[in-house]
Amino acid sequence: MRKWIHIPHVEGLASRQAHADLPPGTVERELGKEGFFGPSTQMIHPRPPTDWTSWDGPLRPRAFDCTKLPPDGASPWQASELLHNAHCRMRFWTCVASMDHLVRNADGDELLFIHAGRAELYCDYGHLSIEAGDYVLLPRGTMWRLELAEPMQLLLIEATNGSYQLPDKGLVGEHAIFDAAMLDLPRIDEAFKAQSAVAGEWRVVIKRRNLLSVVTYPYNPLDALGWHGSLHPVRINVRDIRPLTSHRYHLPPSAHTTFVANRFVVCTFVPRPFETDPGAIKVPFFHNNDDYDEVIFYHSGDFFSRDGIHPGMVTLHPCGFTHGPHPKALGKMLVQPKLATDEYAVMIDARDALEVSDAAGTAEWAGYHQSWQAVASTA
Template sequence: MEFVFSKGKVARQAHVAVPEGTYEEEHGRETFFGRASHLYRSHPPTAWIRIEGPLRPRALNLNEMKPGDMIDASSSWQLIAGNDEVRLFLSRRARPMAHYLRDADGDLCYFVHRGQGLFETDYGPLTYSKGDYIVIPKGTTHRVVPESDDTFFFIIEGDGEFRIPDRGLMGRHAQFDPGMLEVPEPDPHDEQGEFEVRVKRNQELTSLWFAWHPLDVVGWQGDLCPAKLNILQHRPVYSPSYHMPPSVHCTFANDGFVICSFVPRPLEEDPQVLKVPFYHANIDADEVLFYHAGNYFSRAGIDEGYMTLHPQGVHHGPQPAAIEASKTKTRTDEVAVMVETENPLQLSPEAEAVSIEEYETSWARGMGLLDN
């Protein structure tokens, strides 16, 4: 039997019947799985009026980034942020790749923000369209063939293998049944000519040239292969009487990070229950949110194609207007991808260039503590 200490003015049940005039903060370890306490503050812990130093919440307008593959078919992605275990990239490829890619740095998860087309792979082709996750295992030769000129991929590269997380008491068919994953059928090519395969290792490229088409597989058997899942096939878990933590939305796990899917869902029905995310500092993880579609009522000034980064140790939570708006809402209307990393992420210079400075103090601005 676990026990807790209770001192002063508190809510007996976390996130329910928060004392009038207070703001609940979750101070916890191991993201939302370790020991935790709830602190009831007189003021929002996010209402700082100035920041000095490297730790600061960031909002990036990725629509303003211009990766090389946007104009050059032989070019590649643009790094957004990374650490030793995970890298985040942006691709806006307008034309079919002029080469084939074999990533020896890790598994790839392409999230399709915009566009449609085809992934040609060793295992066969997979079509892609808006909202798809395309998982490409490490070492798989593949090529992207867009059918539109507005392709926009948010790419997550991990050192480990992408896997479906343990669903615990809910069972292995919760959120999405593994049978929902689409995998390719062989489509062997027998063309002759000169074909370039670029092998990426330690973020450097080596080119291999073949006199025959590299995608010549006539059959495959096993449990390692590319797979596709649309984000709207992720069925959210929710409760009418309790605000669930973000970890309940986990779609894929990897070494040192997870990917979670936020999709439209009913909001809590009990009038005493928080309907917006509770304040927390997430002191054991950096939190990235990529905003795909819908209305992000918990974040003012954030639009489709934006990304936020909240670093370990700095609080985040709903902005003031979101708390008020949540009182009359009955559903969320947002689609977003969260990447939560155990180790801190470092932004690239190109990402720093599209950072929105006002976001760092947006909570104080929303309370009228700073001029807009």
């Protein structure tokens, strides 16, 4: 049994309530452990802690424009790799044609986030229609393929050698954020039966240790007659997520956790009311997330805390430096012109340092680290 060294203390000029009632003309910076779940301290500063004038070294914040990546073909194993570590692998897939083969990820559970497009997904368990805004969780070892209704863009988040689970919702109860009854499952319906009956040879391309093997069948192996059990794919759309809110206190990103895996979490930002308490800050607070690398994929809407960001972009804020709202957002720290946010985004917080893949580097916004000072070029 371990116990944090925990002696709450107020020193000098400070507010007693975190994220509210700051001394006039100041900003707040949070130093926290365990990705907002552990002990923290709120520092009060006279100026934004992102007012650096230069940056040298590999720790700089980075941004990548996935819309500049080329189409990847009709297989997720051709997707452009973005970021990875031993427990998580993120890829961006622009799929322009229906898959003529099946795939199976033997490295870990696969979470698909549909950024654009529509398709029919066929897997061991049956048939699902999928569209933009859907999360589709495919357990490790699931065989699947897509028949496109229109070209698709997907963020693929692999829980390498691990599994996805739902977060502990604690005091707010199991129905908060989304009721598990909102999760849709594949069905063995007429569409599934029809595709099973198509004669011919089928390949299954299996990924294990990031290497590919091919198994060929003289028939379609997606031919299950039925099943029962508690291991299966699930789907939920971001429009069905009901975020936790507080009108008097800006909640940290951990309040928006959607899935948890081994050494990383996936959170979802969806439209929510702004805080209405006059003293509460109404933008993300400056913070040192010194235990996690933070990644955000921007799906749609107006990303109120960021300048120069558009849908389809990814930002990486490695742990070890202070970050927070851009200058335009900071100017609205206490008064917002709108009643609510208008953004959908996927956040991945990784406990272990993420490596940037070569493909991501080809689509990098090199001036992103300068965007806290002025409007930088997005070339």
